[in-house]
Amino acid sequence: MADDTKTDDAQAEGESSSGGSKKILLIVVAIMVLETIGVGAFIFLSGGSPSVAEADIIGDAADSPDSLVEVQLVAERFQNMHTGRVWQWEAEIYIKVRKKDQERVTEELERRKAEITAGVGELIRKATHSHLREPELQTLQRKLEAYMGDVFGVDAENETRVTKVLIPKLRGSPADF
Secondary structure (H helix, E strand, O other): HHHHHHHHHHHHHHHHHHHHHHHHHHHHHHHHHHHHHHHHHHHOOOOOOOOOOOOOOOOOOOOOOOOOEEEEEEEEEEEOOOOOOOOOEEEEEEEEEEHHHHHHHHHHHHHOHHHHHHHHHHHHOOOOHHHOOOOOOOOHHHHHHHHHHHHHOEOOOEEEEEEEEEEEEEEEEEEEE
C-alpha cells in the first residue's frame, strides 16, 4: 500500500510539472509571435523596401583623353647583391599614362623594351635591401618615376607622360639556399 501512495504522489507531481511547463511554453510562443508582428509592423511603417541610391562619378570619364590607363612596363626577375648574398627579386611594374599618350608610350616601350628593362634592372640591382623591403616601396617608386620621365619625356602641355609608377608585385628570396 505504501508503494501505491508513492506512485500516486509521483503522478500528481508529474502532472503539475507538465502543466506548468506547458504554460511557460505557451507564454514564450505568444511573446515570439507578438515580437514578430511588432518587427513586421515597424518595417512596414518605416518604408518597407530600401530606397534606390544614386551616385555621381567624379573624375574623368572612361573615354576622356585625360583618363588614366595602366601599361605593363616589366614582369621580370632581377638580382640584388647589396646584402652580401644574392637575392632574386620577382618584379611586376606598371605605369599609369593618360589615354591620349597611351599609343606613343606603348610604341616607345616596344621600340626600347630591352633598354627600359635593363634600366629598371639596374635600379633594382643598385637599390639597398631596406629600399626593396619598404612597405610602400616609396624610394623605388620615386627612382622609377624619375627614370620614366627621362625615357618617355613630356607631352605638348609640358606634363610628364608617365603620371605614376605602380609596383603590385616585388617579392624577394635568397638565391643561394
